[in-house]
Amino acid sequence: MTSTLPPPENPNATRAHISQRTFRTDRWWLGPLLTALGLAVFLVYATARVFQQDHYWVAEHHYLTPFYSPCLAAQCEPGSAIFGTLPWEFPWFIPYAIVSMPFLLLFRFTCYYYRKAYYRSIWQAPTACAVREPHARYTGESRFPMLGQNLHRYFFYAAFLIALINTYDAFAALLFGGENGGVGIGVGNLILFTNVVLLWCYTLSCHSCRHVFGGRLKSFGSNPVRYWMWTQISRINPWHMTFAWVTLGTLMLTDLYVALVASGVITDLRIFN
Amino acid sequence: MTTKRTFRVWRGSGEGELVHYEVEVNEGEVVLDVLHRLQATQVPDLAVRWNCKAGKCGSCSVEINGRPRLSCMTRMSTFEPEEPITITPMRTFPVIRDLVCDVSFNYQKAREIPSFTPDPGTEPGDFRMAQADVERSQEFRKCIECFLCQNVCHVIRDHEENKEHFSGPRYLIRVTELEMHPEDTADRRTISQEEFGLGYCNITKCCTEVCPEHIKITDNGLIPLKERVADRKYDPLVWLGSKIGLRKGADTPIAPNTRKPSSAPEQ
Numbered sequence: 447m448t449s450t451l452p453p454p455e456n457p458n459a460t461r462a463h464i465s466q467r468t469f470r471t472d473r474w475w476l477g478p479l480l481t482a483l484g485l486a487v488f489l490v491y492a493t494a495r496v497f498q499q500d501h502y503w504v505a506e507h508h509y510l511t512p513f514y515s516p517c518l519a520a521q522c523e524p525g526s527a528i529f530g531t532l533p534w535e536f537p538w539f540i541p542y543a544i545v546s547m548p549f550l551l552l553f554r555f556t557c558y559y560y561r562k563a564y565y566r567s568i569w570q571a572p573t574a575c576a577v578r579e580p581h582a583r584y585t586g587e588s589r590f591p592m593l594g595q596n597l598h599r600y601f602f603y604a605a606f607l608i609a610l611i612n613t614y615d616a617f618a619a620l621l622f623g624g625e626n627g628g629v630g631i632g633v634g635n636l637i638l639f640t641n642v643v644l645l646w647c648y649t650l651s652c653h654s655c656r657h658v659f660g661g662r663l664k665s666f667g668s669n670p671v672r673y674w675m676w677t678q679i680s681r682i683n684p685w686h687m688t689f690a691w692v693t694l695g696t697l698m699l700t701d702l703y704v705a706l707v708a709s710g711v712i713t714d715l716r717i718f719n
Numbered sequence: 720m721t722t723k724r725t726f727r728v729w730r731g732s733g734e735g736e737l738v739h740y741e742v743e744v745n746e747g748e749v750v751l752d753v754l755h756r757l758q759a760t761q762v763p764d765l766a767v768r769w770n771c772k773a774g775k776c777g778s779c780s781v782e783i784n785g786r787p788r789l790s791c792m793t794r795m796s797t798f799e800p801e802e803p804i805t806i807t808p809m810r811t812f813p814v815i816r817d818l819v820c821d822v823s824f825n826y827q828k829a830r831e832i833p834s835f836t837p838d839p840g841t842e843p844g845d846f847r848m849a850q851a852d853v854e855r856s857q858e859f860r861k862c863i864e865c866f867l868c869q870n871v872c873h874v875i876r877d878h879e880e881n882k883e884h885f886s887g888p889r890y891l892i893r894v895t896e897l898e899m900h901p902e903d904t905a906d907r908r909t910i911s912q913e914e915f916g917l918g919y920c921n922i923t924k925c926c927t928e929v930c931p932e933h934i935k936i937t938d939n940g941l942i943p944l945k946e947r948v949a950d951r952k953y954d955p956l957v958w959l960g961s962k963i964g965l966r967k968g969a970d971t972p973i974a975p976n977t978r979k980p981s982s983a984p985e986q
Contacts, residue, residue, distance in 0.1 A: 459821050461814065462808050463733055558942055575786075576785055576871055581877075583878065586921045588919050657943060657947075667901070
């Protein structure tokens with residue numbers, strides 16, 4: 447690098463003293479506002495459903511909502527617990543899917559996209575680009591507890607395993623959800639499969655996944671298979687934000703559909719039984 | 720078509736003020752054209768830094784209606800017809816005069832980065848890199864050093880006290896580029912966090928939004944570097960290995976260009 451002479455000392459030079467928070471004239475507050483509303487809707491819905499402990503399983507068609515998978519409480523309905531149940535009944539404040547819910551929540555909480563979303567819309571650091579943030583001091587992710595954001599990859603590993611369970615649920619509904627426990631296809635199956643495919647898209651487009659599969663390499667040239675995997679993940683990685691939002695929607699829709707069928711409000715339309 | 724437009728331009732040093740001007744604007748012009756007309760017709764002492772007028776030299780960085788932009792690449796047609804246009808210097812750096820900032824902070828940070836550290840046993844001309852490895856770091860070489868990313872980064876823009884501990888996105892991608900280089904032997908992960916302040920970055924992507932070269936600073940530079948730091952500093956197995964002494968000599972957090980070659984042939 448070409449070296450440069452040290453700059454002449456000019457102790458009097460200061461930044462422009464501008465009192466306005468920003469001179470931006472566009473609606474810079476709209477994005478953070480919609481983000482906060484979107485996250486709030488999901489949190490309220492998911493909290494209500496997870497603690498409802500009802501209407502999560504359609505025995506007739508083998509539909510299990512992703513919010514209760516895998517179901518582990520002793521009071522899980524027969525057939526809904528693919529790994530069997532624990533010997534204890536869960537009180538109202540423990541989700542039936544206690545082994546998956548915290549990890550999925552932490553996977554999304556530490557996700558590089560969601561971090562951007564809530565740092566901007568909730569923590570206001572910054573609310574929008576070139577808009578002064580309201581905090582007196584800032585240390586970012588350099589100190590405890592924010593150092594915990596570096597654990598994202600471990601939650602990715604957990605989310606990967608949970609996506610496998612969701613995939614099993616979708617296939618189980620297809621293979622055992624027809625008449626007399628045979629193959630059957632209904633609208634619920636299409637919804638479960640769409641949800642699972644999109645969950646895989648979100649999970650595999652994760653930045654940690656991209657790093658683990660090939661990004662960590664010093665040389666691509668000597669690792670052609672991992673380079674190929676990194677290339678494929680890099681193709682979907684720019685859509686990570688889109689998948690993050692779409693899967694919030696599909697998770698709610700899938701759960702709502704299963705809840706409505708399980709509670710008898712609607713009947714599942716069958717295409718093939 | 721010629722129209723008169725209202726410009727509010729920062730005049731003076733850090734203690735300056737916004738001054739209103741009515742300036743002629745012609746069809747097809749960019750903001751820098753109008754600033755030059757203002758200079759030629761009304762305020763000959765207006766200080767504006769510029770050079771190529773093609774978005775490649777990175778000199779004319781200012782804030783236009785609050786958004787960090789290159790004035791030579793901002794078309795007047797992107798504004799509403801009656802919209803006044805506010806032009807201020809970059810907020811993160813000290814103002815020398817009018818729209819010209821002292822950006823020496825950036826050169827200081829550039830000097831702090833350990834340079835490319837090849838294996839001393841490798842002779843010039845012996846390097847062989849796969850095209851994929853070349854392309855990976857080539858993206859970061861597109862940087863024109865306009866310092867818009869440094870300016871918009873809230874870590875130092877809103878908290879001047881962090882300047883000492885944070886190098887900013889431009890220099891963190893320089894570190895990433897070297898860390899990804901197959902022939903670079905220095906381990907830059909520890910110093911990325913401890914010296915260059917990678918942990919301050921909360922990946923809100925403003926640097927990527929303002930980059931005139933469309934470098935994916937966050938997705939391809941800062942996040943991969945954060946993941947590499949996590950490999951080294953926040954992996955429980957690495958931590959355990961360090962604690963019980965299994966990783967002695969496994970890393971090179973020492974000063975650059977001093978590492979003994981591990982694969983050099985014996986002399």
